[in-house]
Amino acid sequence: xxxxxxxxxxxxxxxxxxxxxxxxxxxxxxxxxxxxxxxxxxxxxxxxxxxxxxxxxxxxxxxxxxxxxxxxxxxxxxxxxxxxxxxxxxxxxxxxxxxxxxxxxxxxxxxxxxxxxxxxxxxxxxxxxxxxxxxxxxxxxxxxxxxxxxxxxxxxxxxxxxxxxxxxxxxxxxxxxxxxxxxxxxxxxxxxxxxxxxxxxxxxxxxxxxxxxxxxxxxxxxxxxxxxxxxxxxxxxxxxxxxxxxxxxxxxxxxxxxxxxxxxxxxxxxxxxxxxxxxxxxxxxxxxxxxxxxxxxxxxxxxxxxxxxxxxxxxxxxxxxxxxxxxxxxxxxxxxxxxxxxxxxxxxxxxxxxxxxxxxxxxxxxxxxxxxxxxxxxxxxxxxxxxxxxxxxxxxxxxxxxxxxxxxxxxxxxxxxxxxxxxxxxxxxxxxxxxxxxxxxxxxxxxxxxxxxxxxxxxxxxxxxxxxxxxxxxxxxxxxxxxxx
Amino acid sequence: xxxxxxxxxxxxxxxxxxxxxxxxxxxxxxxxxxxxxxxxxxxxxxxxxxxxxxxxxxxxxxxxxxxxxxxxxxxxxxxxxxxxxxxxxxxxxxxxxxxxxxxxxxxxxxxxxxxxxxxxxxxxxxxxxxxxxxxxxxxxxxxxxxxxxxxxxxxxxxxxxxxxxxxxxxxxxxxxxxxxxxxxxxxxxxxxxxxxxxxxxxxxxxxxxxxxxxxxxxxxxxxxxxxxxxxxxxxxxxxxxxxxxxxxxxxxxxxxxxxxxxxxxxxxxxxxxxxxxxxxxxxxxxxxxxxxxxxxxxxxxxxxxxxxxxxxxxxxxxxxxxxxxxxxxxxxxxxxxxxxxxxxxxxxxxxxxxxxxxxxxxxxxxxxxxxxxxxxxxxxxxxxxxxxxxxxxxxxxxxxxxxxxxxxxxxxxxxxxxxxxxxxxxxxxxxxxxxxxxxxxxxxxxxxxxxxxxxxxxxxxxxxxxxxxxxxxxxxxxxxxxxxx
Numbered sequence: 001x002x003x004x005x006x007x008x009x010x011x012x013x014x015x016x017x018x019x020x021x022x023x024x025x026x027x028x029x030x031x032x033x034x035x036x037x038x039x040x041x042x043x044x045x046x047x048x049x050x051x052x053x054x055x056x057x058x059x060x061x062x063x064x065x066x067x068x069x070x071x072x073x074x075x076x077x078x079x080x081x082x083x084x085x086x087x088x089x090x091x092x093x094x095x096x097x098x099x100x101x102x103x104x105x106x107x108x109x110x111x112x113x114x115x116x117x118x119x120x121x122x123x124x125x126x127x128x129x130x131x132x133x134x135x136x137x138x139x140x141x142x143x144x145x146x147x148x149x150x151x152x153x154x155x156x157x158x159x160x161x162x163x164x165x166x167x168x169x170x171x172x173x174x175x176x177x178x179x180x181x182x183x184x185x186x187x188x189x190x191x192x193x194x195x196x197x198x199x200x201x202x203x204x205x206x207x208x209x210x211x212x213x214x215x216x217x218x219x220x221x222x223x224x225x226x227x228x229x230x231x232x233x234x235x236x237x238x239x240x241x242x243x244x245x246x247x248x249x250x251x252x253x254x255x256x257x258x259x260x261x262x263x264x265x266x267x268x269x270x271x272x273x274x275x276x277x278x279x280x281x282x283x284x285x286x287x288x289x290x291x292x293x294x295x296x297x298x299x300x301x302x303x304x305x306x307x308x309x310x311x312x313x314x315x316x317x318x319x320x321x322x323x324x325x326x327x328x329x330x331x332x333x334x335x336x337x338x339x340x341x342x343x344x345x346x347x348x349x350x351x352x353x354x355x356x357x358x359x360x361x362x363x364x365x366x367x368x369x370x371x372x373x374x375x376x377x378x379x380x381x382x383x384x385x386x387x388x389x390x391x392x393x394x395x396x397x398x399x400x401x402x403x404x405x406x407x408x409x410x411x412x413x414x415x416x417x418x419x420x421x422x423x424x425x426x427x428x429x430x431x432x433x434x435x436x437x438x439x440x441x442x443x444x445x446x447x448x449x450x451x452x453x454x455x456x457x458x459x460x461x462x463x464x465x466x467x468x469x470x471x472x473x474x475x476x477x478x479x480x481x482x483x484x485x
Numbered sequence: 486x487x488x489x490x491x492x493x494x495x496x497x498x499x500x501x502x503x504x505x506x507x508x509x510x511x512x513x514x515x516x517x518x519x520x521x522x523x524x525x526x527x528x529x530x531x532x533x534x535x536x537x538x539x540x541x542x543x544x545x546x547x548x549x550x551x552x553x554x555x556x557x558x559x560x561x562x563x564x565x566x567x568x569x570x571x572x573x574x575x576x577x578x579x580x581x582x583x584x585x586x587x588x589x590x591x592x593x594x595x596x597x598x599x600x601x602x603x604x605x606x607x608x609x610x611x612x613x614x615x616x617x618x619x620x621x622x623x624x625x626x627x628x629x630x631x632x633x634x635x636x637x638x639x640x641x642x643x644x645x646x647x648x649x650x651x652x653x654x655x656x657x658x659x660x661x662x663x664x665x666x667x668x669x670x671x672x673x674x675x676x677x678x679x680x681x682x683x684x685x686x687x688x689x690x691x692x693x694x695x696x697x698x699x700x701x702x703x704x705x706x707x708x709x710x711x712x713x714x715x716x717x718x719x720x721x722x723x724x725x726x727x728x729x730x731x732x733x734x735x736x737x738x739x740x741x742x743x744x745x746x747x748x749x750x751x752x753x754x755x756x757x758x759x760x761x762x763x764x765x766x767x768x769x770x771x772x773x774x775x776x777x778x779x780x781x782x783x784x785x786x787x788x789x790x791x792x793x794x795x796x797x798x799x800x801x802x803x804x805x806x807x808x809x810x811x812x813x814x815x816x817x818x819x820x821x822x823x824x825x826x827x828x829x830x831x832x833x834x835x836x837x838x839x840x841x842x843x844x845x846x847x848x849x850x851x852x853x854x855x856x857x858x859x860x861x862x863x864x865x866x867x868x869x870x871x872x873x874x875x876x877x878x879x880x881x882x883x884x885x886x887x888x889x890x891x892x893x894x895x896x897x898x899x900x901x902x903x904x905x906x907x908x909x910x911x912x913x914x915x916x917x918x919x920x921x922x923x924x925x926x927x928x929x930x931x932x933x934x935x936x937x938x939x940x941x942x943x944x945x946x947x948x949x950x951x952x953x954x955x956x957x958x959x960x961x962x963x964x965x966x967x968x969x970x
Contacts (some may be wrong), residue, residue, distance in 0.1 A: 017501040017837065024879040031884045042894040065894055218894035248899050252907035254877060256885030290899075291918065292908050302868045303912035306877035329918065337917050337929050339825035340866055344833055344873065351503065380826055387792055387830065391740060393510045398517045399742030408528035408551060408704035412737055421738035431816065431823045440816075443823055 009140040011102040013350045014390035019309040025316045031259035033070045040067035041267040042219045045226055048271055055274045076273045082318050084280035087205030090171040097320050097355040106136050107327055107359030108146030108177050113369045124149030126161050133169035138458045141378040144173035149369050156482040160187055164471050171460050177211040180223035185230035187478040194470045203235030214242045214264035216249035232272040232279040239282035239322050240268040247290040261285050283314035284322035299329055299365055300341040311354040323354035326377050327366045333373040334444030346384030375447035379430040488947045491657050495626040496587035500876025503837040505795050511803045517745040519556040526553035527753040528705035531712055534757055541760040562759045566806045570766040573691025575681055576657035581629055583807050583841045589629025592622050593845030594663050596635040599855040610635030612647045619655035624944040627867040630659035632845055635855050642969035646673050650957050653681055657946050663697040666709035671716035673964040680956045689721035696724045700750035702735035718758045718765040725768035725809050726754040747771050748800050770809035771797025794831045798840040810840035813863050816851050820859045820930050829866040836874055858933035865916050
């Protein structure tokens with residue numbers, strides 16, 4: 001049965017601010033250029049080193065460290081498109097990146113799942129990816145899908161199985177963060193081509209994209225970079241994500257950590273532009289902290305000021321930004337911490353208007369999937385979405401006639417104006433749903449109920465059977481070539 | 486136990502600013518307010534107040550007790566109100582100088598039930614609760630001034646004065662009452678404030694007490710509230726008026742219409758105070774709610790309703806007076822996901838719109854229930870917002886380029902001196918991420934409860950001088966005799 005899928009509801013921000021002023025942005029950019037020029041970035045890939053060599057970067061063969069004259073940086077970055085399209089299986093869900101509109105995705109790459117019905121905690125599997133793709137497909141807050149967990153029931157071809165599970169269960173754009181290496185990337189492009197119909201069509205409306213992590217400090221991952229090169233050549237958007245940890249893999253001051261991470265991202269974006277000028281790339285910087293007592297990774301310390309200044313750094317380079325919201329360190333949904341940490345994220349991000357944002361729905365610092373968490377995060381998302389919208393002020397909303405009619409001391413319940421507007425005046429949050437005896441229901445319980453409802457009732461348009469078969473064929477070829485675990 | 490230092494205040498000093506309403510929209514709203522005050526009027530059941538209105542050019546219908554104020558009188562009178570002033574404290578170091586650059590927050594107030602500090606059973610609130618929470622508030626740097634957080638229900642008639650007694654004895658910070666009603670009670674309260682200040686001149690210069698009075702929606706003022714406010718204003722103590730208009734019930738079912746109703750109520754009262762005492766320090770407080778369409782219940786935090794709070798701040802500023810903004814105040818019934826998801830966003834947006842004061846931290850169930858530990862959870866959210874909006878340092882020390890050069894690609898920053906020095910400056914929550922001896926993560930609510938107990942055992946603010954205590958007792962006895970007897 002096909003239930004009507006709600007239209008996307010991205011953030012359309014009516015208000016803006018600047019976390020970083022022009023002077024600070026220039027100082028950070030200058031620091032990035034200095035790091036690229038004087039310290040350099042290690043690229044452990046002969047293919048990448050050859051491209052840099054051919055374009056005049058200073059390549060140090062033995063250390064594999066590349067240093068970049070600033071002219072080369074500016075020259076190469078010129079071809080980066082400011083906006084591009086992240087296309088979907090259904091064109092209605094194509095995302096045309098643009099100013100003042102922000103599209104959110106789920107979180108991704110979790111490693112454990114807590115089963116909805118049994119509460120049993122176990123390693124994640126391909127079926128989880130498909131299940132959450134269906135939930136994400138239904139939610140208006142989720143504009144594109146990151147495979148939320150790893151398909152650990154598959155071996156080296158797991159990233160391709162995650163794509164297969166996603167494409168079969170949502171009509172929205174899919175963004176992978178696990179496809180690494182030249183060979184898996186070629187298979188992914190082959191699968192995407194089946195969906196798109198042709199290479200040209202795939203280039204015109206890329207139905208997936210990729211995020212590659214850099215390694216702090218100042219190192220690129222061979223497989224990540226070589227996979228990205230394959231995608232860039234096919235016109236598939238690729239982004240580079242730096243995750244500096246203050247005090248361990250980055251300086252313990254925010255500005256230094258940002259500049260260093262920016263150098264990692266820019267060096268990779270440069271490589272893409274040298275290899276495939278004009279290819280769509282995006283910038284992503286997610287800083288974290290080391291707990292000085294335990295060394296453990298903390299995403300939400302008290303002081304995370306200018307968390308979204310990173311969006312402005314991307315825009316300063318003329319690149320779209322993938323920002324990070326949600327991703328609590330809390331261990332369970334519905335707890336104080338799981339709301340306290342991410343509650344402000346969507347507001348703070350919205351005020352600088354990143355083009356795309358990850359990631360709703362995981363706990364324990366992006367590792368644990370409770371299916372209902374996505375519904376709770378989605379509620380936080382919508383609160384911020386309304387908040388950031390412009391307020392309507394006109395004769396109808398000023399309601400002076402109704403105020404005249406009621407006068408001092410009356411009430412508005414009987415007014416026609418009230419009946420006409422009450423429904424839109426109170427947009428119900430998940431905390432304001434009532435039970436049979438008119439008591440507010442527990443939001444966590446309600447979230448579980450809603451996930452169940454979606455899974456029972458929402459079945460997105462399936463892929464055509466021939467395409468399903470083609471994907472299956474490519475997957476079995478990939479398994480044969482990549483190994484079966 | 487000897488007395489302990491009260492930590493310095495840490496107001497929110499936002500480095501960024503947001504405008505929600507355009508000048509044109511503010512103009513439309515104030516034009517609506519002026520029209521309502523002129524044509525519909527407000528109900529004012531105080532002969533004293535009606536006489537003042539009439540003497541200053543308002544059109545008063547003494548029989549119906551309705552006051553209509555021409556627009557030019559409203560504008561002229563409001564122009565006497567000071568934009569900024571000082572809210573004094575028992576200790577001068579804790580005085581609050583309103584200046585538009587910082588947001589100072591109070592606790593919430595006037596709750597009616599308490600979860601007992603030792604038995605954890607729910608019971609009616611008492612004077613001792615006011616005293617204990619004053620000590621907690623005294624300790625917290627997030628609390629700029631104190632609202633007696635619950636009612637002293639063990640003193641039925643003179644409860645408001647006993648709340649002041651408990652507050653003055655247990656914190657050196659400014660006290661704001663929202664329960665002193667009627668001229669007689671107000672005169673006792675002013676006497677108590679004079680004991681704290683020492684003399685009349687100091688009381689005017691550094692008023693240790695202020696008053697908040699609620700209006701009655703739609704468009705009505707409370708006799709006792711108005712007459713109390715007049716006594717305060719004559720003594721030079723700041724007074725504010727709050728509207729809690731409820732969309733769809735006591736206000737139109739549109740956001741703009743609700744703003745018009747609420748603002749008209751507040752402005753009608755502020756005009757009265759400026760007519761009686763030109764230049765008296767006043768403040769504006771717009772904290773409307775939204776009616777739940779099925780139960781008629783009051784909601785302080787529907788998905789779009791929370792936009793009201795920063796809009797209220799902008800309306801206050803448009804009239805040239807400071808605001809007391811609605812921050813925190815959850816509809817949640819226990820400290821948890823709901824309370825955390827609702828609290829921080831209004832605080833952040835009010836800070837970004839330049840609110841001077843806000844209330845308040847520490848109550849649940851739509852500002853009626855005191856869970857002592859909930860103030861620490863709110864404090865944690867407060868600190869997150871405070872640092873989040875504080876701006877980023879970008880200078881040579883924080884950019885750390887030399888450090889990045891020293892460490893280079895693939896190194897670690899852990900051992901660098903710059904890390905040792907700076908990691909200490911990063912701020913971490915003392916509620917989340919706390920572990921037990923065997924490394925298990927602790928429940929944040931439990932950690933908060935423990936910290937409350939620690940504060941109550943260890944923090945004893947500077948006591949009032951014995952002579953001041955005696956004076957307060959004498960005033961209370963007289964009041965108990967006259968009002969309660």
